[in-house]
Amino acid sequence: MNWKTVLTVYVKTIVESLYQAGVRDAVISPGSRSTPLAYLFAEHPDIQTHVVIDERSAAFFAMGMAKKSSHPVVLLCTSGSAAANYYPAIVEAKYARVPLIALTADRPHELREVGAPQAIDQTHLYGKHVKWFVDLPQPSNQSNTISYLRQTCYKAFDLSQQFPKGPVHLNVPLPEPLIPELPVEFSKDQSRNSSGIGRTFPTSSMVRELSSLLNSNQNGLIIVGEIADEKAADWIVDLSETYQLPILADPLSQLRSNGDSPIQTLIDAYDTFLRFKEVQNEVRPDFVIRFGSMPVSKFLCQFMEELESIRFIVIDEGGHRDPIHKATDTWAVNESLLIKEVLQDRPTPQKPGKWAKKWLHYNQQTRMLIEEKSPLLKWNEGKAVHTILNYLPDQSLLYVGNSMPIRDVDTFLSKQPKRVHVLANRGTNGIDGVVSSALGASAKNTSNYLLIGDLSFYHDLNGLLISQMEGIDITIFVLNNNGGGIFSFLPQSNEPYHFEKLFGTPANLTFEHAVQMYKGFYTKVINEAELEEALKSLYTKQGLKVVEIMTNREENVVIHRELWNFVSREMMGNE
Amino acid sequence: MNWKTVLTVYVKTIVESLYQAGVRDAVISPGSRSTPLAYLFAEHPDIQTHVVIDERSAAFFAMGMAKKSSHPVVLLCTSGSAAANYYPAIVEAKYARVPLIALTADRPHELREVGAPQAIDQTHLYGKHVKWFVDLPQPSNQSNTISYLRQTCYKAFDLSQQFPKGPVHLNVPLPEPLIPELPVEFSKDQSRNSSGIGRTFPTSSMVRELSSLLNSNQNGLIIVGEIADEKAADWIVDLSETYQLPILADPLSQLRSNGDSPIQTLIDAYDTFLRFKEVQNEVRPDFVIRFGSMPVSKFLCQFMEELESIRFIVIDEGGHRDPIHKATDTWAVNESLLIKEVLQDRPTPQKPGKWAKKWLHYNQQTRMLIEEKSPLLKWNEGKAVHTILNYLPDQSLLYVGNSMPIRDVDTFLSKQPKRVHVLANRGTNGIDGVVSSALGASAKNTSNYLLIGDLSFYHDLNGLLISQMEGIDITIFVLNNNGGGIFSFLPQSNEPYHFEKLFGTPANLTFEHAVQMYKGFYTKVINEAELEEALKSLYTKQGLKVVEIMTNREENVVIHRELWNFVSREMMGNE
Missing domain, CATH: 3.40.50.970 (Thiamin diphosphate (ThDP)-binding fold, Pyr/PP domains)
Known part of the structure; x- marks a missing residue:
């Protein structure tokens, strides 16, 4: 040969x-x-x-x-x-x-x-x-x-x-020369003999333990992050509704935006109301069942971290993820199969008790107060995110950048009847590669959106070429606050030293030229009215569309705090 | 505490x-x-x-x-x-x-x-x-x-x-919280106790071996790549002139552009004339002494590879680099110290013999023919590089991109009286990170130039922000042939399959927008006259300057071949 x-x-x-x-x-x-x-x-x-x-x-x-x-x-x-x-x-x-x-x-x-x-x-x-x-x-x-x-x-x-x-x-x-014989005829035999990956079945002791905990009449909480098994979400909802356990659903759990009818026990505003010590003290659970990845919300994580001496079961088919070291039990098991077993005898669904009602009360109040206050606030990123979330069509894909965008989505994404598939790079939470990741997820999809900050957008500007070369339709919302907005929420913002140089890093970038280079459609907006206008005009465009949303880093912090303070005041007053 | x-x-x-x-x-x-x-x-x-x-x-x-x-x-x-x-x-x-x-x-x-x-x-x-x-x-x-x-x-x-x-x-x-006590007073004690890295001295057998080889009256060749020890170049020239051994000097050896007076024995056109079997047969050495990294020239490498059963000494303080597996001796030793020892007795410099004269003859002929033919050729990348090399002011830094630019510099950079520091990323020969690397080298330097292809420039467009944020003065020449120009010189260009999609990768990019985004000064040129005009106008500008040089991928190949064929024809005819 x-x-x-x-x-x-x-x-x-x-x-x-x-x-x-x-x-x-x-x-x-x-x-x-x-x-x-x-x-x-x-x-x-x-x-x-x-x-x-x-x-x-x-x-x-x-x-x-x-x-x-x-x-x-x-x-x-x-x-x-x-x-x-x-x-x-x-x-x-x-x-x-x-x-x-x-x-x-x-x-x-x-x-x-x-x-x-x-x-x-x-x-x-x-x-x-x-x-x-x-x-x-x-x-x-x-x-x-x-x-x-x-x-x-x-x-x-x-x-x-x-x-x-x-x-x-x-x-x-591969040694040279590197040219193969072309063209090549591939085998007609399209597949190998059957092969596959088995699922991880629960042990009988897992089923026993979980059933006994659920039937103990204690106050339990379900926390759901991103889960590899797509079917798991339905099972978790079933479990929650059967036992009237509140589900704290991360945006990446898809439960807030799975297009289904309302979920009776869903809690989606915890990132706001768990900021308040008074509320935290009211809603401490006797046990927690956590599924999938850790949730985005820092306040939820802190809340979990402060729970002492309770049963804390982490169920995660891919294995151990528990940065707060709270798990009393860690079960690497398929979530759906486990819940299926537990619900096998179809226990009679419980009526909402005091426990679930308390959580739902705070949740509804928070959502109401956010909706009430938001229109009165000055233009800021939160408002832009709120508007965009309302605008997204049914059956959309929303890729969310790290740092502030994912946090704003956590604040403003409430349970809704339309289906929006929310994805983010939460493996390492990097600001790198987000444009390309979003384009990858969008490549075989219609109705694609990316919400991203200016530094992250800059970091992966090269990715824009893909939309052009692969002909991918996507709308990118760039929240441009001229630098690292998240640092204004961190302790260094109170230090007089080197802040702008090391953390704010204002690069004074705007992206009109970049978008033109990649032959996209560009709009810049500087207020609510312009954003609404831009959203309307997007329907008719194809290909790469970039809406650059100009905001102010300092004001973003002030106005976010104003919103939380308002909710806090109103909620505590109402108690 | x-x-x-x-x-x-x-x-x-x-x-x-x-x-x-x-x-x-x-x-x-x-x-x-x-x-x-x-x-x-x-x-x-x-x-x-x-x-x-x-x-x-x-x-x-x-x-x-x-x-x-x-x-x-x-x-x-x-x-x-x-x-x-x-x-x-x-x-x-x-x-x-x-x-x-x-x-x-x-x-x-x-x-x-x-x-x-x-x-x-x-x-x-x-x-x-x-x-x-x-x-x-x-x-x-x-x-x-x-x-x-x-x-x-x-x-x-x-x-x-x-x-x-x-x-x-x-x-x-680093655990949280992450804020140190500021401001900080640093120790007045500015330095540690003396410390340092010793140099690698030659053994007496190395000195003996090398001396005896040099005095053997055989036909020897010195090949010089990039060397870590800056002083080594002078010593190598000294060695070469003393024993009348031709030095084949890679562009990164700095010997072609060190600003010194002419080097009697310098060979800088070997990448062209070693393409010709007839010439190769005339100039085979009895021994080779190679210093530093491997040279850029593929033809020189092939020439070395085909040398059989000769003494081949690789002298490289950092250790073994010999991808052609030819070294009979590999000496990890400081180049300067070794040569200093060898020349200690100051042997009387030899007169140019037949051997050196033969190499110098081919070299001069080639340079003459290139100079003669170049003005007659159609516009192409080689011509642009030639023009740019002539233009560069004394005391310049020239960073060179990989793929075609470094090869064109190898062809057209002849020994010249001005000092041009030539650098390139030849550790891995990547097209990535070249803009940023050039800016790093330029950060504390004046008169900075980068010569780069369009794909490589695109790959590190993000680097341009550094020139703006750090206020670095640089002129970037982008050779834009709309894609991967080097592949047109490789065997796949003769295959009818998938060439443009997989290798040519025409992204149809031009860079005016990118340069404007980073607030640089942009000129596009499409012929010799425009390039000359642009070069003149650059003197007065500060900051980031980009000259985008439009060429044609297919024509670049044809015209490069035309030049080499001309040299070949004329040279063989002259023999």
């Missing part, structure tokens, strides 16, 4: 096996060393290839796509620092539990660590942040190699899918 | 010790967890702080600064994915042997791997790509901790400076 055939069989096996395992999308960054793999992905009739030039954006784009679909996406880049640019998204994927398969082309072993150009040590490049690393053998025509490749690709796919989901890394050493 | 005092003493010790060790610059990205360190760097009267928002750019900026000065620069960022963004520049720094000290703020141990926000496993984050990693202890008031911190900072500085120079990583766990 000549070299070209050997090379072709080798890379074809990789691409075909990944397809058979289930891969349908590959995000490719241009490069020389990855040439044969890039060709074969492009040749495959049923794998969609997406070319993204900046590898950092490429990886976040793949991450967003995999996050939205819960399905592994392939990344491919050339050797050298290109692969290092994947790192931020790899890390996010690990902690957000998103399946990714990173393929990095490499120089063959003979060119490693000997001063060769564009060659770095790519073995274990992502360290502890991938679930599996394999340095593949060089292309050869041994049948053993081919079987091994197939097995390894299947395993990589499966491992990325196994709970907790996450990234895996295959390093592919 | 209260917490605020403990925290302050802890971070002050770190900053003060790094200063005492020799740190004078810190590149800081805004973040919360790094707050106390950021404050203390800003407080230090003799450390210059540079705030760069995008951590990827920040790290390349620090890398460029450290590369230019050969002096360690500190990087500081917050916890989480921020630190992962340093990776591409860390990898470049490792392979380019540039000293960096990365400080990553971390959550305290209690918040690691327990699902805490913005917390990732930062231990060994950069794997094998840093020379040293230390996870510091948490702040405490034990005197032992303070002594240990000081020792560790000194050691980190020294290790980054030891050959081969490179990056080190200190991870700093």
Whole structure:
């Protein structure tokens, strides 16, 4: 067999096996060393290839796509620092539990660590942040190699899918010449023999423990963050309504915006009313059942942290997440299966008791007071977010940037009849890669929105090119307060030293030029009326639309505090 | 001692010790967890702080600064994915042997791997790509901790400076609250007790071996890449002139543009004439002495690779770099010290013999033919580079992008009387981070230029913000051929499949908007006359200046080949 055939069989096996395992999308960054793999992905009739030039954006784009679909996406880049640019998204994927398969082309072993150009040590490049690393053998025509490749690709796919989901890394050493035989005929055999990942069944003691706790007539609380198992949310609501346990639902739990009819026991305003010690003292539970990731709300976290000597069960199929060290029980088990077992005997649903009513009272009051006060407040970011949340059409995707936007969404997103899929990069809470992540999640979706701060938008401006090259329709709301707005909410804002230089970092950026560069539609708004106007005009536009919302960093803090103070005053007065 | 005092003493010790060790610059990205360190760097009267928002750019900026000065620069960022963004520049720094000290703020141990926000496993984050990693202890008031911190900072500085120079990583766990006592009074004691890195002296057998080879009257060749020891270049010239050995000087050796009088034995056009087998056959050496990094020229590398059974000595203080596996001897020794020993007895300089004359003949011929043909060629990138090289003022800094620009500089940079410091990211040859690297090298320099391709410029557009925030004067020449120009020189350009999508990647970008966004001065040129006009007008501008040079990818290839064919034809005919 000549070299070209050997090379072709080798890379074809990789691409075909990944397809058979289930891969349908590959995000490719241009490069020389990855040439044969890039060709074969492009040749495959049923794998969609997406070319993204900046590898950092490429990886976040793949991450967003995999996050939205819960399905592994392939990344491919050339050797050298290109692969290092994947790192931020790899890390996010690990902690957000998103399946990714990173393929990095490499120089063959003979060119490693000997001063060769564009060659770095790519073995274990992502360290502890991938679930599996394999340095593949060089292309050869041994049948053993081919079987091994197939097995390894299947395993990589499966491992990325196994709970907790996450990234895996295959390093592919490719000697020159790098041109395969083209065109390529792929096997008609579309799938491997059946394979899959089992779910984690509860033990009988888990079921017993939980049932007995639920039937103990104590005051319990359910807290729900982001959960990998989409079906879990329905089960949790069922559990909550059956036992009349309030559900504190994080925006990423999707419960606030799942489009279903009202959830009797849903609490969505806790981030506001748990700021007040008086309320906290009224609503302390006897036990807590927490599902999924930690909620966004800092005040909820502090509230949980201060609970002493209570039963605190963390149920999370992907395993231990409990930064407040409160869990008395940690169960790595499929949430749906556990609740299904517990509800098997269909206990008669309880009527709302004093406990649930108390929570619902504070929740309703808070929502009412926010709605009452908001229109009277001066223009600020909270108001803009409030307006945008009201505007979002049914069946939308809303990607939310970190730092202030996700917090404002937590404050203003109340349970509503329309379905809005809310996503955010909460694995590492970074401000990096958010534009690309949102575009990845939007790639196969209509009605896409991103809400993001100015520093985060700047950080991933390169991502905008993807919307143009991939023809993705998205509306981006940029909250521009000229710098790091969150720092004005932190203690350093009270210090006279170096604040603007180190934290405020006013870069005096506006983004009209950036949007024009990427041929998008741009509007700048400086008040409520202009925002409403802009929202109306967006319906008719296609492609990339950016609404830059100018606000004032200092005023944002003052007005947020004014709102909370108002709620506090009114609520305590009413008691 | 209260917490605020403990925290302050802890971070002050770190900053003060790094200063005492020799740190004078810190590149800081805004973040919360790094707050106390950021404050203390800003407080230090003799450390210059540079705030760069995008951590990827920040790290390349620090890398460029450290590369230019050969002096360690500190990087500081917050916890989480921020630190992962340093990776591409860390990898470049490792392979380019540039000293960096990365400080990553971390959550305290209690918040690691327990699902805490913005917390990732930062231990060994950069794997094998840093020379040293230390996870510091948490702040405490034990005197032992303070002594240990000081020792560790000194050691980190020294290790980054030891050959081969490179990056080190200190991870700093910081519990809340994060505000230190301000202002801070730093110790008057400005420096630690004397400390330093010794040089690597040659063994007597190295001196003996080299002397005997040089005096053997065989035909020897000296090849020089980038060398860490700045003084080495002079010694190598001395060696070459004494023994009449041709020096093949890479653009990064600085020998072509060191501002000195002509070097009798310098060969700077080998990348062109070593393309021709006939010439190769005429100039094969009996031995080779290679210094520093591998040269840029692919044809020189191939020429070396085909040399059989000759003595091939690689002299490189930082150790083994020999991707062609040709070295018969590899000496990790200080280049200057070795040559000084060899020339100690001051052998009488030889007269140019047949061997040196033959090399010089091809070199002069090639330069003459290039100069003769160039004006007759159609507009293309080579011509633009040629014009720019002629234009550069004395005492300039020229940062060169990878892919085609560095190759064109190799072709067109001939020995000249002006001093132009030529730098490039040749550790990993990436197209990432080049704008920021160039700005780092330019930060304390006047007369700064960057020559870069469109994809590479796009990749690090975020870097442009640094020129604005730091007030750096730079002229950037963007060679815009709408995509990956280098691929048109590679075999895939002959394949009919997927070329534009996978390799050409025409993003149809032009950069006027980007430059305006960062308040720079922009000119677009589409031919020689416009380029000359633009060059004239640049003298009067300050700040960021971008000249976008529009060329055609396909024509670039055709015209480059036309030039080489012309030289080949004329040269072979002349023989």
